[in-house]
Amino acid sequence: MIQSPAELQNLRDRYAKGMAQQKAGILVCAGTGCVASGSLEVHAALEHALKEQGLHTSVQLLLEEESTGGVTAVKSGCHGFCEMGPLVRIDPEGVLYTKVKPVDAADIVAALDNGEPVERLLYRHPATQQVFVKESDIPFYKHQTRVALANCGHIDPNDIAAYIAKDGYQGAANALSRPPQDVVDNVLEANLRGRGGGGFPAGRKWSIAASVDADQKYIICNGDEGDPGAFMDRSVMEGDPHRIIEGMLIAGYAIGASQGYIYVRAEYPLAVERLRQALSDAEAWGLLGDNILGTGFSFALHVKEGAGAFVCGEESALIASIEGERGMPRPKPPFPAVAGLWNKPTIINNVETLANVPDILRRGVDWFKNSGTPSSPGTKTFALTGEVANTGLIEVPMGLTVRDVVYTIGGGIRKQMAFKAVQIGGPSGGCLTEEHLDLPLDYDSLQQVGAMIGSGGLVVMNEETCIVEVARFFMEFTQNESCGKCVLCREGTRRMKEILQRIVDGQGAESDLGLLEEVGESVQAGSLCGLGKTAPNPVLTTLQYFEEEYLAHVRDKRCPAGVCPGLKTFAIAAEDCVGCSKCARVCPVDAISGKVKEPFVIDREACIKCGACVDACKFGAVVEVA
């Protein structure tokens, strides 16, 4: 039990010293991505190798007096560079090993002694072939500024001591020593804008809730990260759960709430597990519960698992879900800050927003405003995915351009193909084109071009991506995820998808484009909640920026990217076919037949044009024909 801010500070110092006295720290990434790639086996192999070498191994952070001068080998949260996983980081040097396999363990341990990093495991730039030893020198990391993600990959998320050693809970200690209004003013002044979507200033919400008199108020952390292509909240919840707890603690103190809920998506079991662990540790250490740090403030937190509904990312739907109902948005006003969960004033902040709060309190408003732009201060995390060379999770100052992100950090387009578009902000966002490459990534600039920052998913598309098909994909997503309550969103998204399906199937007419726009604008203007109001964005932006591509589909019955199944036909070039039968085996509808060692043929009637045969053929014999 930590009983005072001074005690917390003292503990911090002793852990920091303990860490410094260790010979080395090994951090094996245990984020979902790396676990899938086998990082847990790597960790076990490393432990085994360390034991063989006779090194004293600890699996958690040690206090100054406990330190043995041995090795601390822990599992960390996500490093963000998932594609190169499993990742292993060696501290204090910050060496990063990529694509590590259990068999590499002995070499890694040996390298601790001889000081020579294992070269074959170091990151090699795909274009320049340059080899990087330190994580911080790799271009992917070099241009990032990590605040919300600062600890992700650098500490063991299951060890509260590790968080404390990294100045954890210092922001809360600071906040709790001041009047609540002061804390609200701080966040207001920092102009911390909601990182989950619309960018509404968090401080404004807080001050509304703080000003309402109520016997009970609530803080909810919105961890219902449903945007396809976004996983920053997941990484923070999995990799640095105490940061969220600290942010909520501060928010609770500021508005006078004694209860909080962390609402986590059903699809994130690991995040739930880590948060539960963190919650019980924080309670055991006196950082949650009654009379926190001896200040008299009491705060209790609960983890609430979502059950699989994108719309629950919307505030009032999330509240309905916690209350045990169908997650259908409720009419506003009243706004949750006035009457939210069980009709009590409720603040709902997104994970990343709350993850920024501790540092604002600890390092000050000026420090926070130092990065980013005047109207969008601070940093923003982006999930960089799609056809970009370096996929992964990044955090950069607001206002960096799309080009900086895609080329400098992302390493450009995979397989040397041409950039076509970047989809930003998930199903609520829009598609940006080459002409927007120098657009600064901040709330207002994006809004001006019809997109939004959303939660920060950045899906890069190359010339082989069909923009109409992508628009159809998003409408399919939203019409599945629409709660069904209001007419425009329920029926409108469904009909937009229907029209887009018609177009990609080659059945579209030119008049469909006008109809799409008409429906889209009505859905945008008339829907009940934010999900509906933004649902047409992917379609409306692509209609605006890629009109030619749409016209090619409806007028010329041609898909320029060669993707739309309804607009292509496959055939096997008899002269190239060796009759290996591979295409016939991968065909999901058995539309390919033939005798082994003789040319095969495709039954055009049966073919569903999935392209599996094209991918399977090693001889390039399956070709698209007009």
Place this chain on the structure above:
Amino acid sequence: MNTMIIDGRRISFEQEANVLQVIRGAGIDLPTFCYHSELSVYGACRMCIVDVAGRGIQAACHTPAEDGLEIKTNTAKLRRIRKMALELLLANHDRDCTTCDRSGSCKLQDLAQRFGVRDIRFGQRDVKAPIDASSAALVRDPNKCILCGDCVRICREVQGIGVLDFSHRGSKMTVSPAFNKELHDVECVNCGQCAAVCPTGALTVKNEIARAWQAIHDESITVVVQIAPAVRVSLGESFGLESGKSVMGQLSTALKQMGVDKVFDTSFAADLTVMEESSEFLQRFQSGTDLPQFTSCCPAWVKFVEQYHPDILGNLSSCRSPQQMFGSLAKKYYAQELGIPAEKLFVMSIMPCTAKKFEAGREEFQTEGRPDVDVVITTQELGRMIEETGIDFAHLEPTSLDMPFGFATGAGVIFGVTGGVSEAVLRFAHETVTGQELEHVVFQEVRGYEGVKKASFDMAGTTVRIAVVHGLAHAAELLKAVKAGKEAFDFIEVMACPGGCVGGAGQPISAQMTASNQNRGSGLYKEDQLLQMHKAQQNPMVNSFYQKWIEEPGSEAAHLSLHTRYGSRKRIQGEAYELSQQPEASVDVQVCVGTSCYLKGSVELLKNLKYQVGKDEIDEQVKLRAAFCCQQCAEGPMVLVDDTVMNRVGADRLPEVMHEIKDKIAKQRQMLRR
């Protein structure tokens, strides 16, 4: 005084809850599908969107009325969005308007006309869902549902039941009963309020017009019609007459023209009900048993009690409802008077109510295996039958009803409005208890439209406490307080529909539900005023009926033909749930885990039983099952050991149950040995 500017006009307002009400108050009929002032604000249809200066497009129904707002209701953009919403709704709607029951009273049809939607540029519905006609009262056609949720909210908020709710989501969302079961399989009480608020033909009153015509046209059958009190003040609405105006005389003329043989008044039977129910009440009041006495005229309320509060079944008045009293006396006595066999007499009820259709089909109400009431036609359906004949209803010459059952006092007439039964009973009880003639027949305390009215009356030195409720959610609330001992009453009147029978779901569809219900109610009070007699006990026809056939109120003969008993009822139909299944099992043990037994601890009992069966090593012989309701709720927790019913089985009676089981096993073994 607050003001806001609406389309350039300065409009003042006071208490209006939202901008929509202010706009409508200003004479602009802003359309809605999902807004009802009686229900919670849902905000889904998006038809009432307006442009609020500085805030943009918002739905008026959930924008609070604030001083100084500047609002536009009719811009190019708003019109475009509304029209789009309509076109989208129509695309997904089964548009067989010409054959739809609601053609002409359908809000979707009306608005599509108003907005001139002529072209639907989208595809049709993907799948045609089956129509549910299982209920005696209602028909549910999901293909016409526009998902406004009005039915969901009225069932949950006004009736406190929640038979219907949304299921699935997005474009797959539907409104359905639990597990998409049919309406007759779930806890629907048939009140039909869902159909009354449904803007389209997705929920309609079951149409039995064909059966009515068939009987009328059958020369060999004598068709006797009874007309419920609330019908006379609403039928005129179907012919453009104002609500609340009594059209009983014209109705009698019309029915005769249509070919009906006798036209009688259910109010006569209501007078009879007053006699029986008041006598029953006074007897209970004096002996202090089975109090409070609840009325039982409302079939929706009766089913509600059977499902949710079987423990108070004994407190219900044992009187049949006026409709069923009429049916019973018609079949048992009137047929005799006419000298025809009962099966040649056809009783047709004209009712404001959909639940009466269900009531008429109940097993309790049969004579010689045939239903006492052969067909129930709602006010709506009757209006349509008259329309079909081409009779110019509004200009008909009134005629009087047939005797003897065409004669009613004001007591029987006010049955149709909330508080009416209580007032009629008070008029009887007061005279009986005090032995003095009652001069002022109006009991203002039980009139009015608050959800719950409470009043006490002094009768010869004793106080009678009366409560009057309408809306089953109010009833449930009051019942909770009564059961908890927080409140006590001697007599409680419950009507399921808002306003009482005048607000029944069989009445003509009205856009202004509350207002028309109140006009109809006032119409009944006015009718009472105009009548010569106001007390049931004055009715000479009632008195001669007693003399001729059933002696006096409460007599054995009266009980046989005018009273009944109700039993508990499953809320939802489902299979018993197997807990263990052994092929050799020979004793079947069922423990009820329905609501009532559950609350009395049947799950704990089940657990102990399972444990004990295992411990005594007879689990091979015992097939243990959890039943979802054995309809013995008042006597729960209930255990069924083969065919032996064991009631009120508390934890202390576990040994008894075990003994019974072992006994059964022993007997079976003996049988096998032989």
Place this chain on the structure above:
Amino acid sequence: MASVDLQNEQSGIEFVEQSVQKWGRSPSALIPILQDIQQQYRYLPEQLLTHAATALELPPASVYGVATFYAQFSLDPKGKYLIKVCDGTACHVRKSMPVYEAIRKRVRLVDGKSTTEDMQYTVETVSCLGACGLAPVVTINDKVYGQMTPDAITAIIDMLEQQEGEV
């Protein structure tokens, strides 16, 4: 693994009752209780939903409404192996659909069904699993497989069947 066969489960009602004890009798306990049932039985049997409605004093229709709203819940029994193909944006642009088709073909699913007749496999698509860095992603009973191709996933299922055979 939990049995799909209710009759072999000793008592579903006792299970629901325990869950009710754990989460309380307020309406807000409904979703956690349904999650418990879903986890235990891999679907939501009608009787247990009715029982949960009784225990929480909610209309069965509302319980049904909640159960059908959320993607996590299923009213139909699922196969022994629950295969989810992520169709989030990142996975979609990296060709998750051919992977999905390959799985369906491998386990011989036809006619838009999602569960095989022998109750071995259920194949579904799922919105973003948040492992976009490894796109396209497939999970089999919650184990994550990244950077999938039609061939790779077919090989994984082959392996599963081989292991089945050995047991």
